[in-house]
Amino acid sequence: MTATVPADVERAFTETIERDQRVEPRDWMPDGYRKTMIRQIAQHAHSEIIGMQPEGAWITRAPSLRRKAILLAKVQDEAGHGLYLYSAAETLGADRGDLTRRLIEGRQKYSSIFNYPTLTFADVGVIGWLVDGAAICNQVPLCRSSYGPYARAMIRICKEESFHQRQGYELLMTMMGGTGAQRAMVQDAVDRWWWPSLMMFGPPDHDSPNSAQSMAWKIKRHSNDELRQRFVDMTVPQAEALGVTLPDPALRWNSERGHHDFGDIDWVEFKKVISGGGPMNAERIAHRRRADEDGAWVREAAAAHAAKKRGARS
Ligand SMILES: [Fe+2]
Numbered sequence: 215m216t217a218t219v220p221a222d223v224e225r226a227f228t229e230t231i232e233r234d235q236r237v238e239p240r241d242w243m244p245d246g247y248r249k250t251m252i253r254q255i256a257q258h259a260h261s262e263i264i265g266m267q268p269e270g271a272w273i274t275r276a277p278s279l280r281r282k283a284i285l286l287a288k289v290q291d292e293a294g295h296g297l298y299l300y301s302a303a304e305t306l307g308a309d310r311g312d313l314t315r316r317l318i319e320g321r322q323k324y325s326s327i328f329n330y331p332t333l334t335f336a337d338v339g340v341i342g343w344l345v346d347g348a349a350i351c352n353q354v355p356l357c358r359s360s361y362g363p364y365a366r367a368m369i370r371i372c373k374e375e376s377f378h379q380r381q382g383y384e385l386l387m388t389m390m391g392g393t394g395a396q397r398a399m400v401q402d403a404v405d406r407w408w409w410p411s412l413m414m415f416g417p418p419d420h421d422s423p424n425s426a427q428s429m430a431w432k433i434k435r436h437s438n439d440e441l442r443q444r445f446v447d448m449t450v451p452q453a454e455a456l457g458v459t460l461p462d463p464a465l466r467w468n469s470e471r472g473h474h475d476f477g478d479i480d481w482v483e484f485k486k487v488i489s490g491g492g493p494m495n496a497e498r499i500a501h502r503r504r505a506d507e508d509g510a511w512v513r514e515a516a517a518a519h520a521a522k523k524r525g526a527r528s
C-alpha cells in the first residue's frame with residue numbers, strides 16, 4: 215500500500231514529525247506508524263483498566279471514610295484514563311470491542327506491574343508513590359508524543375497522576391508517623407513493589423526492539439533506561455524523607471555520573487510476568503472477562519435504544 219502513496223503525502227508526514235508538529239487522525243500516516251500507535255495506546259488503555267483492580271480490592275476495607283473517598287476517586291480516575299485512551303485508539307480506526315477482546319483473550323499486553331497482589335493497605339500508598347510515580351516519568355514526555363489525540367489525552371492524565379502520587383506519599387507519611395507495626399507494613403510494601411516498579415520502564419535499551427523506530431517517529435522521546443534512571447534519581451530522596459529503605463544494596467550515588475547506580479533487575483521475572491506467568495495474571499484477566507460479560511446487556515440495551523431513536527427520526 216505504501217508504494218502507491220504519492221511522494222508529497224509521505225513528505226508531509228515526515229515534515230510534520232521533523233517540525234515537532236502533531237499527526238492528526240485524518241492525516242496520512244505510514245501503516246507501521248498507525249499499527250505501533252494503536253498497539254501502544256491499547257496497551258496503555260488496558261493498563262489503566264486492569265490497574266483499577268489491585269487498589270479497587272481495598273475500597274471496601276479502607277480504614278476511614280476519608281481514605282475510602284480518596285481511593286474511590288483515584289480508581290475512578292484510572293477508569294477515565296482508560297476511556298480517553300480507547301477513544302484515542304478509535305481515532306486511528308481501532309474498534310473498542312476488538313481491543314477488549316484482545317485483552318481478555320490474552321492477545322494484547324498491559325503493564326506487568328498490575329500482576330502483583332496488594333497484601334495490605336500500605337500497598338495502596340506504595341502504588342500511588344512508586345507505580346503512579348513511574349507512570350508520571352513515562353508519561354510526561356508522552357505529552358509531546360507525535361500523535362495529537364494521544365498527546366492531548368496525556369496532558370490531562372498526567373495532571374491526575376500527580377494527584378495519585380501525592381495521595382500515595384501522604385498516606386505513607388501518615389503510616390510512617392504511626393505505630394511500629396504500621397512502619398513495618400510500609401517497609402514490607404516497599405520491599406515488594408520496588409523492583410516491579412523499575413520493570414515498568416520496559417526491557418533494557420539493548421533488548422528493546424521497537425524503541426529506535428518509536429524514537430524516530432517521536433512517539434517516544436526517551437529510552438527505557440533513561441526514564442528508569444530518572445525515576446531512581448527522583449525516588450531516592452523521597453524514600454529518605456519517608457524513612458524507608460529501598461531494597462537494593464547496590465543503590466548509591468555516583469558523583470562521576472551524577473546519577474544513582476543501582477543493582478541488576480531480574481529480567482527473567484519480568485519476561486515471565488509480562489507473558490502471563492505472574493502471581494495475579496489469571497485473576498486479573500478473569501475479573502476483566504467477568505466484567506465484560508456482566509456488562510453485555512448494557513451494551514445491547516444501549517444499541518437497541520439507539521436503533522429505536524434512529525427509527526423514530528426517519
Ligand atoms: Fe492512570
Ligand SMILES: [Fe+2]
Nearest residue numbers: 292346375378
Ligand atoms: Fe494513576
